[in-house]
Amino acid sequence: MASPVWMLLPLLLLLLLGSLAGHRPWKKQVYQSHKGIGEACRINEECQSNCCTTGSLDPSKQCNPKTILLRCLPWRKPNGHRCFHNSECQSRCCVRSNRSPQKFCTPLTIFLQCVPWRKPDGDFCGNHRECNSQCCIQLREDSPHRCIRRSGILAQCLPL
Known part of the structure; x- marks a missing residue:
């Protein structure tokens, strides 16, 4: 009577030869x-x-x-379509285009930058990045922060 190891040897040899030839029974359909x-x-x-x-x-x-x-x-969506993330757009640029919270696919600048919409002068703001002028300050101690245009010779963010 042959031992069980000798009976499995042909099967193991077949599996080995099949895997070398690129044929695998467990391969994807x-x-x-x-x-x-x-x-x-x-x-x-x-x-x-x-x-x-x-x-x-x-x-x-x-x-x-x-x-x-x-x-x-x-x-990917072309410019003008509504989006949530940059990866959805052909331009890889998904930003707000006005005060509305909705974002849209917009073209990159000539320097290949994705520039978000910013608030105009006079709007309420919380930090400099929100403003088109990059200048958000409190005009008086008791007033809220607002976007203002830069002033002075060096165009600094100074109160008027």
């Missing part, structure tokens, strides 16, 4: 019919391009081409 660009999908592996992302404000996914650098980039 491979989709036989890859979908083309524009077809509906759920996961990257369904697509020929291996890139399944949303293509517009519509949350459904579709197969999309990869970039020149072979990256699969998610679709």
Whole structure:
């Protein structure tokens, strides 16, 4: 009678040879019919391009081409659309555009900066960063802080 170790040896040899050949029984399911660009999908592996992302404000996914650098980039909102985070926008810039708390995708400056909207002179403020002039001071001891324009030869943040 053969020992149990000798009976398992052919099975172990088969598993070893299969893993060397790239065949693994525990490998993820491979989709036989890859979908083309524009077809509906759920996961990257369904697509020929291996890139399944949303293509517009519509949350459904579709197969999309990869970039020149072979990256699969998610679709991002163009300028003017409502947003919550910088990562949602093509410009990577999601800021308030007025007193309203809503944020919108806005273009970067020519220096590639994302500049938030700031309060105009005369508005109430809590710190210098809130003001367009970067100057938030209390005009009198008993008055609230307000945004004021910078004054003086060196354009300093001084009371009037």
